[in-house]
Amino acid sequence: MEHTSDTVNEGKLIGENTYTDRAAKYTELQLDGVKIDYYDAKNKVVHEIKKSDKMEAAHEAQVKYYLYKLKQHGVEGMTGVLEYPTLRHTSQIMLTDDDVQSIQKWEGDIMEIISREEMPGVIDKPVCKRCSYFEFCYC
Ligand code: SF4
Numbered sequence: 001m002e003h004t005s006d007t008v009n010e011g012k013l014i015g016e017n018t019y020t021d022r023a024a025k026y027t028e029l030q031l032d033g034v035k036i037d038y039y040d041a042k043n044k045v046v047h048e049i050k051k052s053d054k055m056e057a058a059h060e061a062q063v064k065y066y067l068y069k070l071k072q073h074g075v076e077g078m079t080g081v082l083e084y085p086t087l088r089h090t091s092q093i094m095l096t097d098d099d100v101q102s103i104q105k106w107e108g109d110i111m112e113i114i115s116r117e118e119m120p121g122v123i124d125k126p127v128c129k130r131c132s133y134f135e136f137c138y139c
Contacts, residue, residue: 067095
């Protein structure tokens with residue numbers, strides 16, 4: 001649903017206007033339904049820019065998932081960088097063996113959910129307002 005999300009588009013716009021030379025330096029990569037906006041193959045770094053004014057575990061999980069997907073495709077030694085232009089902050093992200101186990105559990109949970117006859121109900125939490133699936137779930 002990300003292509004219809006104003007939040008995602010706004011984040012992309014902030015990224016493009018904050019780091020103007022980025023599109024020329026890095027590649028966009030699509031892999032197993034995952035789209036990495038800024039992939040630096042030369043330095044083995046995945047960059048993810050967030051418009052948010054606070055750091056969230058979900059941001060870290062997103063970058064770790066990118067690193068996991070790359071590892072599955074034989075790309076070893078990648079690291080991630082989460083960038084928060086509004087906070088003027090960057091975080092280094094590494095994928096550990098524990099992370100790989102957690103991600104495999106998330107994938108198992110997702111497979112279990114999507115194999116259900118009934119879709120789960122909305123969770124009705126504040127996070128829903130910023131979720132790419134908001135219209136899908138609530139309209
Ligand atoms: S809007 Fe997002 S977070 Fe809320 S119930 Fe739907 S999928 Fe879950």
